[in-house]
Amino acid sequence: MTTSFVPVLLLLIVAVGLGVVFLSLNWVIGRHQRTPSKLAPYESGVPLLDTNRKRVNVRFYQIAMLFILFDIEAAFLYPWAVIYRRATYGNAGMFLFGEMLLFIVLLAVGYAYVWKKKAFDWK
Amino acid sequence: MTQALLMRYLLWPLVKFLGAFIVVQAIVAAMNWVERRLLGLIQARLGPNRVGWHGLLQIVADPIKFLLKEDIVPSSSEKVAYFLGPMLPLIPTFMVYCLIPFGPPPMFIAARVNVALLLVLALTSTGVYGIILGGWASNNKYSLMGGLRSAAQMVSYEVPFGLSIVGVLMICGSLDLVRIVDYQANNAWNLFPQIVAFFIFFVSMNAENNRTPFDLPEAESELVAGYHTEYSAMKFAFFMLAEYSAMIVNSCLVTLLFLGGWTMAIDGKGLTTQQLVSMGVLGGIIGLAIFLTKMMFFMFVYIWFRATFPRFRFDQLMDLGWKWMIPLALGNIVVTGVFVLIGQERLMYWIGLATLGAIGFHIFRKPVPAVKAKTAHEVAHAS
Numbered sequence: 252m253t254t255s256f257v258p259v260l261l262l263l264i265v266a267v268g269l270g271v272v273f274l275s276l277n278w279v280i281g282r283h284q285r286t287p288s289k290l291a292p293y294e295s296g297v298p299l300l301d302t303n304r305k306r307v308n309v310r311f312y313q314i315a316m317l318f319i320l321f322d323i324e325a326a327f328l329y330p331w332a333v334i335y336r337r338a339t340y341g342n343a344g345m346f347l348f349g350e351m352l353l354f355i356v357l358l359a360v361g362y363a364y365v366w367k368k369k370a371f372d373w374k
Numbered sequence: 375m376t377q378a379l380l381m382r383y384l385l386w387p388l389v390k391f392l393g394a395f396i397v398v399q400a401i402v403a404a405m406n407w408v409e410r411r412l413l414g415l416i417q418a419r420l421g422p423n424r425v426g427w428h429g430l431l432q433i434v435a436d437p438i439k440f441l442l443k444e445d446i447v448p449s450s451s452e453k454v455a456y457f458l459g460p461m462l463p464l465i466p467t468f469m470v471y472c473l474i475p476f477g478p479p480p481m482f483i484a485a486r487v488n489v490a491l492l493l494v495l496a497l498t499s500t501g502v503y504g505i506i507l508g509g510w511a512s513n514n515k516y517s518l519m520g521g522l523r524s525a526a527q528m529v530s531y532e533v534p535f536g537l538s539i540v541g542v543l544m545i546c547g548s549l550d551l552v553r554i555v556d557y558q559a560n561n562a563w564n565l566f567p568q569i570v571a572f573f574i575f576f577v578s579m580n581a582e583n584n585r586t587p588f589d590l591p592e593a594e595s596e597l598v599a600g601y602h603t604e605y606s607a608m609k610f611a612f613f614m615l616a617e618y619s620a621m622i623v624n625s626c627l628v629t630l631l632f633l634g635g636w637t638m639a640i641d642g643k644g645l646t647t648q649q650l651v652s653m654g655v656l657g658g659i660i661g662l663a664i665f666l667t668k669m670m671f672f673m674f675v676y677i678w679f680r681a682t683f684p685r686f687r688f689d690q691l692m693d694l695g696w697k698w699m700i701p702l703a704l705g706n707i708v709v710t711g712v713f714v715l716i717g718q719e720r721l722m723y724w725i726g727l728a729t730l731g732a733i734g735f736h737i738f739r740k741p742v743p744a745v746k747a748k749t750a751h752e753v754a755h756a757s
Contacts (some may be wrong), residue, residue, distance in 0.1 A: 256485070257384070257485075258387030258472055258484055259472060259485050259487065259493070261384065261388065262468070262470055262472045262485075262490065263465065266464070266465045270460075270464050270465060272610055273608055274445075274609070276608075277440070277445050281441065281444050284444065291450075292448055292512070292513055293516070293603050294515075303450070303513045304513070304519065305515065310526075314422055314526045314529060314530060315526070321700065322529075325536035325540065328707065329492065329539075329540065329549070332541075332543035332544045332707075335519075335547070336545070337546050338719070339714055339715055342700070344714075344715050345715065348711050350754075351711060352711075355704055356426060357567060358702070362700070362701075371696040372388040373688055373693075
């Protein structure tokens, strides 16, 4: 039923509205005393010596890529998991189990490869 | 006709959402006080006790203070992204309330959707955008580092978090949270057959919320305050609100998925949904009370953990997520698959119960040796 999602959409608007209202309220009744040192980036009290946007470890991107692979795989398992039980009452149980096993084995191969390539090691 | 539709899809959900919203916000505000008092209790100090009776008015005082403080926007920040930073995690955590059944179905759920669980997961995992965006937009080393760490951590634990739920889905056969709860009332809590999934879910949910022992994004000794270093006033409050709301949502999820939600029944005997609905308003209140009790227990455990465990190192954190939790979760899926396939689900309940018993036995086997504190005199003359 698509209509049962209408409240969810409605609440998106309410949530955005609430956020904006609170922030504007804070803007209206909060203090406004700006000084240059207050607006400077926080550096534990010393003036900034170099750039703020330094290079970061490439592993963060690596983790993000691995996450996409593994999380999509989890999302693929969801519909399978929902119908699995009903299927075991019929004859399709063994077939579905085999399919899942194949899927997980394929995934495990990739997982082992990534592990061997030391993508999980933070040294 | 239009009026009835309007009532059904606009007015009622809105009223219920506002009800849930107010209750959850009250819990969030109260949790702030409870957490500080409990931490004080555990660490043998007082905690906030000045504003009102036992510091209880702190709940009111904090929001007022947030409203009256100055909203500082650093001059070097990216203005739009800086504004979006606190908004993005807040919106999905608010929206999730309408999907979570806080009690027996018709009364305490704003929008009953047949893929509620999927939608809840999708919404809660968007919280990471706001954190990384806020950290980047602040144009501050600590914020950027905290945001990146937080993103890496949340993303890493999202995988075991999602995988652990698969086992529950295999047993219950539905993504509808109400059906999952009903299945547990008619059989037994998923905690028993899915005990491995429960622990994985529980640890991941701690990591997802950046709570101690996984609070590396906010490791104050390294990163000042992490991704919200530059945020003040209401924007800072939004980050806190989002964190506590996400904690409540996760506590609700673990209650619904593993502990039978608002029901208190085994094998269809006891307070099942039908039983509660037939009792009318009283049943609804009882269901709500049962649900909130279970949920608050997990909120308490969050605080307990925070007071008990030291923080992980970043490589330990990543090791735990990628090298331990993911294989365990995958193994759990295969084992559950085998048990469901051979139709021996009852056996799983007994194995889970036995495991829990063994863990309990191991913990309480020998009394914890009492550590006797040395007096100042003994310390001075110890040689």
